Amino acid sequence: MGEPVLELFLICLGVGVGAGLLAGALGLGGGVVIVPALIFLFHGLGFPPDLVAKMAVATSLSxxxxxxISAVRTHHRAGYVRWPVAFRLGVGIVVGAFAGAFIADAMKGELLTRLFGLFAMLIALQMLLMGNRQVDDSLPERVPGALGLGIAGTLIGTGSAIFGIGGGSLTVPFLSWCRLKMQQAVAISSACGLPIAIAGTVGFAVAGWNEQHLPDGALGYVFLPATAGIVLTSFPFARLAARVSHRLPSATLKRVFAAVLFVLGLKLLFG
Structure with missing residues (x-):
């Protein structure tokens, strides 16, 4: 399997570029690019079909x-991360993401893929409709208290782990509904991506620990060669994209965010 794995590693360097750009600029965590790409690559490598989707999701989270880390450092230095909000969301996120890994383990990969495609399209339409409204900066924020943010974080963490995403497609719309500025919503989403990724990765490693048909290089459902290839390029490109996002107006970020989600949703839903 050495040569195919080397080929996958090289392809994953390119996947990491796209994932990093999405993570830094849009708060998506890159999962909406990584999961479909890895599903295709893992099928091409001949991995067991029943394990492909689970491995793609787990590896994406890793x-x-x-x-x-790269994206949130840049957002923090720019002063856009509202840490009290991020911490309160994070409490629920850790619980939800760990549980979400086991929920995903119990589901079929094809169902996960189609559900995520439909979900992405719905979120994209919501963001487009919100982007067409005139933003009134005089309206007060409506951020819930600690309990409300904890519940929201649990739901965000569960959904994010099931679909192998960093939570941006859930966190950003939620924070926009709370009337936070888009730059702040993206920055908080990036901060929340870390506990989602850690808890979800640990969950998938534990859930797949006793799986007998995993390929060499897998830690539970996490395929480490793909992780290494993606990380090498996603890290620097996430940092670059996060810097660029601070110079864009909120309306532009919303339109780009929605367009990316809708196109990827179509692809995942209809193949």
Missing amino acids: TIIITS
Whole structure:
């Protein structure tokens, strides 16, 4: 399997570029690019079909650990991370992401893929409709208290782990609904991506620990050669994209965010 794995590693360097750009600029965590790419690559390598989707999701989460560190450092230095909000969301996120890994383990990969495609399209439409509204900066924020943020974090963490994403497609719309500025929503989403990725990765490693048909290089459902290839390029590109995002107006970020989600949703839903 040495030569195919080397080929996958090289391809994953390119996947990491796209994942890093999405993580840094849009708070997506890169999973919406990584998961479909890895499903295709793992099938090509001849991995057991029943394990492909689970391994793609688990490996995506493992790469987001590094990507989110790069992005959140840049957002923090720019002063956009609202840490009290991020910490309160994070409490629920850790619980939800760990549980989400086991929920995903119990589901079929094809169902996961199609559900995520539909979900991405719905979120994209919501963001487009919100982007067409006139933003009134005089409206007060409506951020929930600690309990409300903890519940929201649990739901975000569970959904993110199931689909192998950094949580941006859930966290950003939620924080936009809370009337936070888009730059702040993206920055907080990036900060929340780290606990999602760590808890989800650990969950998938534990859930797949006793699986008998995993390929060499797998830690539970996490395929380490793919993780290494993606991380090498996603880390620097996430940092670059995070810097660029601070110079864009909120309306532009919302349109780009929605367009990316809708196109990827179509691909995942209809193949």
